[in-house]
Amino acid sequence: MRPGVIAFWILALPLVVSALLVVVSRNPMRSALFLVAHMLLIAAMFLSLTAQYVAAVQVVVYAGAIMVLFLFVIMLLNLSGTGGGERGAGWATGIAMSAGLAALLIAMGVWRAGLHAGKATAKSLSVGGTAQSIGFTLFDPELPWMFPFEVASVVLLVSVIGAIVLAKRRL
Numbered sequence: 001m002r003p004g005v006i007a008f009w010i011l012a013l014p015l016v017v018s019a020l021l022v023v024v025s026r027n028p029m030r031s032a033l034f035l036v037a038h039m040l041l042i043a044a045m046f047l048s049l050t051a052q053y054v055a056a057v058q059v060v061v062y063a064g065a066i067m068v069l070f071l072f073v074i075m076l077l078n079l080s081g082t083g084g085g086e087r088g089a090g091w092a093t094g095i096a097m098s099a100g101l102a103a104l105l106i107a108m109g110v111w112r113a114g115l116h117a118g119k120a121t122a123k124s125l126s127v128g129g130t131a132q133s134i135g136f137t138l139f140d141p142e143l144p145w146m147f148p149f150e151v152a153s154v155v156l157l158v159s160v161i162g163a164i165v166l167a168k169r170r171l
Helices: 003-024 028-048 052-077 089-113 122-126 131-139 146-170
Strands: none
Touching: 003 028, 028 052, 052 131, 052 146, 131 146
16 A cells, blocks of 8 residues: 555544534534644645645644634634534434435545546646645636635635624624
8 A cells, every 4th residue: 555545544534533523512612623633634634645835824824823713703702612502303314414415425426536546647746735836826817716715815804704793793
């Protein structure tokens, strides 16, 4: 087995567990901290794919700045860890439907991809995650990545403004 495949399977289990803990945790602070752990594991996954720049951005921007923003919003809204509703038939139905959808998507992906080897070469993997290659891809006028990048920043700004409006309503 190749080292990349071994690294993937070593990181895959904690990734799934941390994602489940984000959703299942009833305390919003713990959920945010599990999300930080998940983002750090994603950065480790990027490192295993030799995408050093993307891994650094993942840690600095998402696990650092965005999660600090999330924690400020949680503290600003004064959410307590006691909320969350009851665990009844609706909750179990939601979990069952989510698991069924995930199984269906995985089955479709496996069937469609056929689990064949990737088409990447050693040269394309060695320069795939550098700042230069990402800059060329992001700002290339022939590729449509600039607009979605800017839309994501506007969505984050609107979410911050929405959190402030919701918190101000309580004051």
